[in-house]
Amino acid sequence: MERNLSVIVVAAGRGSRMGTKESKQFLELDGQPLFLRAIDTFGRFGATAEIIVVTGAADVERCERYIQEAECPLVKTVVAGGAERQHSVYEGLKQVSSPWVMVHDGVRPFIREEDIGACYEEMQRSGAAVLAVPVKDTIKIVNDTTIVDTPDRSTLWAIQTPQGFRTEELLRAHEQALSEGVLGTDDSMLAERLGIAVSVAQGDYTNIKITTPEDLDYAEFLLRAVRREKEA
Numbered sequence: 001m002e003r004n005l006s007v008i009v010v011a012a013g014r015g016s017r018m019g020t021k022e023s024k025q026f027l028e029l030d031g032q033p034l035f036l037r038a039i040d041t042f043g044r045f046g047a048t049a050e051i052i053v054v055t056g057a058a059d060v061e062r063c064e065r066y067i068q069e070a071e072c073p074l075v076k077t078v079v080a081g082g083a084e085r086q087h088s089v090y091e092g093l094k095q096v097s098s099p100w101v102m103v104h105d106g107v108r109p110f111i112r113e114e115d116i117g118a119c120y121e122e123m124q125r126s127g128a129a130v131l132a133v134p135v136k137d138t139i140k141i142v143n144d145t146t147i148v149d150t151p152d153r154s155t156l157w158a159i160q161t162p163q164g165f166r167t168e169e170l171l172r173a174h175e176q177a178l179s180e181g182v183l184g185t186d187d188s189m190l191a192e193r194l195g196i197a198v199s200v201a202q203g204d205y206t207n208i209k210i211t212t213p214e215d216l217d218y219a220e221f222l223l224r225a226v227r228r229e230k231e232a
Ligand SMILES: Nc1ccn([C@@H]2O[C@H](COP(=O)(O)OP(=O)(O)OP(=O)(O)O)[C@@H](O)[C@H]2O)c(=O)n1
Pocket: 010, 011, 012, 013, 014, 015, 016, 017, 018, 025, 054, 081, 082, 083, 084, 085, 086, 088, 089, 104, 105, 106, 107, 108, 209, 210, 211
């Protein structure tokens, strides 16, 4: 496999919904800050040429220390992020030197190599792809407390990361959004508004984003399940 992929791992958030004093990306999972787990998995993926880590300005040095201790040879640099996720991704994008780029949340520690592979293949086939899973619940559009619509579930997917693009296209999408004052909750949104077709690649429900305190208990449960699978 050609090493033509740069990976941006964003870990510069404050974790306000988690509510812990320590930013959630630095909370320990399996004896390590949880952002390192995704870095390790991307480091094993065959197309990864370099990994760019984005963290808070005050955390750059300790992040570098963690990475050095864990020996992650593909990490090219650790840079300071911005106020919103989108700004952090843009800071990472400035460091990218490969033709393809994937953006991944540092707080999605259960990303599997096979799912990175599925996203990568779909990205190479179609030009841009995000990992996603079909929604299992019925989703309602609610205004205040009143239900106003029930979208057809067969068209609904819960979007995860990684999200992969041609580097030049994602850069263009970010620069355009920045110049127009548009803030997106993911990178795909910025590409979609430029008319770039983005495909979904089906991932796994275990690729959770650690967002609120109960996700930590679920993460411990998933960790035990992963260990059991490895031992079997
Ligand atoms: N300014 C920001 C905000 C978010 N992120 C990263 O984007 C990912 C997804 O964001 P989210 O879960 O929303 O993290 P936080 O912004 O930390 O959480 P919250 O919204 O609860 O404050 C995380 O890996 C987070 O570190 C980032 O790099 N820079």
